Amino acid sequence: MLTYYLHRLLGLVVPLIPPGLGYPLAARLGDLFYYLDKVTRANVRDNVTHVLQGSPKAVGDRETIVRGVFRSMAKNFYDLFRAQSLSPAEIVRLVKVEGREHLEGALSKGKGLIFVGTHFGNIDIVAQVLAVWDIPVIGPAEHLQPEVLFQYVRGLRTNKGFRLIPIDGPLFEIFRALRRNEIVALAADRNIAGRGVVVDFFGAPARLPDGYARLSLRTGAPIIVGFSQRLPDNTFAVYLKPPLELESTGDRDGDARAAVEKVVEIMERYIGEQPEQWVMSVPLWQMADNL
Numbered sequence: 001m002l003t004y005y006l007h008r009l010l011g012l013v014v015p016l017i018p019p020g021l022g023y024p025l026a027a028r029l030g031d032l033f034y035y036l037d038k039v040t041r042a043n044v045r046d047n048v049t050h051v052l053q054g055s056p057k058a059v060g061d062r063e064t065i066v067r068g069v070f071r072s073m074a075k076n077f078y079d080l081f082r083a084q085s086l087s088p089a090e091i092v093r094l095v096k097v098e099g100r101e102h103l104e105g106a107l108s109k110g111k112g113l114i115f116v117g118t119h120f121g122n123i124d125i126v127a128q129v130l131a132v133w134d135i136p137v138i139g140p141a142e143h144l145q146p147e148v149l150f151q152y153v154r155g156l157r158t159n160k161g162f163r164l165i166p167i168d169g170p171l172f173e174i175f176r177a178l179r180r181n182e183i184v185a186l187a188a189d190r191n192i193a194g195r196g197v198v199v200d201f202f203g204a205p206a207r208l209p210d211g212y213a214r215l216s217l218r219t220g221a222p223i224i225v226g227f228s229q230r231l232p233d234n235t236f237a238v239y240l241k242p243p244l245e246l247e248s249t250g251d252r253d254g255d256a257r258a259a260v261e262k263v264v265e266i267m268e269r270y271i272g273e274q275p276e277q278w279v280m281s282v283p284l285w286q287m288a289d290n291l
Contacts (some may be wrong), residue, residue: 011156014081017134023234030074034067043283044069050202050285052276061248065118068276072230076279080124084159087134088149091160099226099240103183106222106243112178114223116212118189118267119279121228123155125235130183131161139185140167142192149212167192186212188225188263189280196219197257201264202272206285213259217248225263227270230277241266 014022034041041200045066053064086094106113115137117123130137141157144150154164165173176182188209196209218221222243229237246259271278 001146001148004146004152007149007152010081010086011152014078015085017078017206019082019234020081023075026074026078029070030071031067036071040281041066041070043281045281046225046286047278047280048058048275049276050204050206051057051271052248053203065276069279070279072277073220073279073281075230075234075256076122078125079122080153080156083124083128084156086125088160091125091128091132093235095126095228095236095238096241097129097238099238099242102224102240102242103135106224107181107183108183109222110290111219112181112221113183114178114212114216114221115185116188116225116263117185118187118227118271120189120270121230121277122236122275123228126228126238127157127162127185128160129238134234136161136163136177136180137183137184137185138165138173140165140171140174142166143168154196174215175219178215178219184215184221186211186215188260188267189278190282197253197260199257199264201285202268204285208260210256213246213256213263216244216246216251216259223263225266227266228260229270229274230272239270 017025045062048062048065048069052065083091103113103115127137139162141154141164144153150166158164165171177184186209191207191209195211196207198205198207200206201208212223215221223246224243225241227239229239231237244259244262247255249255
């Protein structure tokens with residue numbers, strides 16, 4: 001419950017802190033937690049080490065990048081509480097989207113859309129753009145405990161219309177949303193449900209979710225991969241890729257794996273270019289160690 005009360009306190013205080021002060025303060029707090037949180041630091045270091053093995057970034061930059069991940073996480077935490085006080089006009093000003101035509105073209109087919117993203121850049125402000133555009137979107141989220149904390153954080157993230165459901169609950173609403181020609185948002189880089197498929201990711205086996213691929217193959221809903229990027233002035237750029245071309249050979253496992261491999265190729269490019277914006281705090285590759 002202490003975590004819940006801390007969130008409530010921050011929810012009251014953070015919206016009062018202007019960005020000119022809030023982001024530098026968040027960066028300093030990120031540095032502090034880099035030194036204090038040894039477990040998360042080790043997790044992030046392991047992830048960054050794998051990324052650098054297949055990235056143009058120099059391995060000598062590893063610790064600078066690890067600290068950059070902590071700064072990115074702290075800034076995103078500031079955005080989580082700040083987003084509730086932003087007007088729709090402010091959100092549109094802060095977020096520039098490239099590739100909106102891909103999204104609109106996919107929705108024109110009437111089968112809904114599966115939006116695949118990663119824990120990269122920012123989500124708590126960027127995701128609100130779809131609600132501002134009056135495009136319904138729903139996504140499963142990690143079921144935080146205690147329940148009162150989950151409900152509070154969900155309220156922060158959905159105050160503009162974005163909908164979240166607990167990932168460990170019934171997911172029938174996802175199919176209903178696609179039938180209503182809405183967007184279902186799913187992550188490609190964290191396998192919370194514990195299933196998925198083991199594929200090469202930055203040259204090493206990692207277990208990644210494949211639910212979005214199986215959902216697309218089952219429903220015919222197109223998949224669009226999108227990335228958000230925090231810019232130096234703490235505004236955001238969103239890049240929406242054209243819909244994936246999926247093969248349907250009748251081998252659902254093989255077809256799903258092929259789709260995941262296509263998404264991995266896109267992920268490697270964006271994460272490899274700016275690994276400090278990949279805010280993955282669990283050791284992704286270690287999840288495949290016993291497989």
